[in-house]
Amino acid sequence: MNSTKEELHSTYTSKDNDELISLYTAGMLTDDGYLVLEQVLRERNVDLPSRPNNSFEETYKPRNHLIELWHGQKSLKFTFWLICILGNIGLLLSVIIYALALKPHVMAGPLFAYLAYDSYMLISIWRSSKQSKHRALKLFLILGIIFPITAFYQFASLGLASAINS
Secondary structure (H helix, E strand, O other): OOOOHHHHHHHHHOOOHHHHHHHHHOOOOOHHHHHHHHHHHHHOOOOOOOOOOOOHHHHOOOOOHHHHHHOOOOOHHHHHHHHHHHHHHHHHHHHHHHHHHHOOOOOHHHHHHHHHHHHHHHHHHHHHHHHOOOHHHHHHHHHHHHHHHHHHHHHHHHHHHHHHHO
């Protein structure tokens, strides 16, 4: 429901100062809500606290997490566990289902998916590691874990697919 400034003004004037200040500092108002609330507090000669950094629109705007991962805007831990570990497990399960259900003679599709996913994963981890203090050391340790795991998954899926096709 969109409130007009007059409705907001009448609502805010019916509340006491403590309630208005807690509402002001909560960071849950729209820009219009802040403007009207500031006006009401000025009319009452109440000192305005500092406005929260994020408004309602900024806090609840839709986000694209895949793009944030690609640009390295997520933490290194989050990127590693979500993209590397859980993502590779999910990709492995999808390749197994692909091999069992369709019994393909050519595994080019899953191999292309692995190549594309591994590229996305490595670039995301590389960019996320830029936030780290010890970038080279952490990156070396993470890549030392990633490559054997992904290589094992790839060889296991190829072996499973060739066993099913035989």
